[in-house]
Amino acid sequence: MTYQTTFKRYELKYLLTRQEKEKVLKAMDPYMQIDHYGRTTIRNIYFDTDTFRLIRRSLEKPAYKEKLRVRSYETADPEDEVFVELKKKYDGIVYKRRLTLPEKIVRESFERRRDLPVKSQIGEEIKYFRHYYGQLVPVVFLTYEREAYYSLDGSDFRVTFDENILYREDDVSLGSEIYGKPLLENGQTLLEIKTSGGIPLWMSRTLSSNHLFKTSFSKYGSAYMQMMNKNAKGGVRYA
Structure with missing residues (x-):
């Protein structure tokens, strides 16, 4: 069975030290709760x-910018469900x-350069993107x-903390083990605030009182720069 989902929201990013993360978590405690998945390892393939x-x-x-990735929340076997995501900003x-x-x-759709077997609005958007x-x-x-x-409070306000961000250029498979080169310094955390509306006053005060400021951080972009x-140090440059 095929499922489709759409999101429309603002995403704000902050790089935190271990101590700053603890302060934010303490401020969040009366207002937010960790989801039922707990701490998960997310796997992504960027195309x-x-x-x-x-x-x-x-x-x-x-x-305007856009990207395409395939994601799983655990090691994916052939019959396991994964997510094909078209992300636009x-x-x-x-x-x-x-x-x-x-x-x-x-996997076979991309390996054989065939369209995904989905007849839907999202399927057509992904098809157009790939052909373009x-x-x-x-x-x-x-x-x-x-x-x-x-x-x-039942709103769509969400907060995520990402750590141990790793990337690699080979062994690109959702069924493979976790290893790679780090994108964050030791002890760093990437905080992401996701909301379709404004930031709650308590969170705004927390960010302000701890002198936390928005940053522009793209995981794929940072991996590409590395x-x-x-390759530049090795005398090789991509066209």
């Missing part, structure tokens, strides 16, 4: 052209389109450990 057209465009910080608002399909179907950019290939396997919290620096 791009052979010249990295998508991420190069994204790093230019245009008003326009004027600061993030739009995410998601299809849920068996890993084998998704041509031959998309898996370029980065990126993982991290996430703690996700939801608001007790990859380019490595």
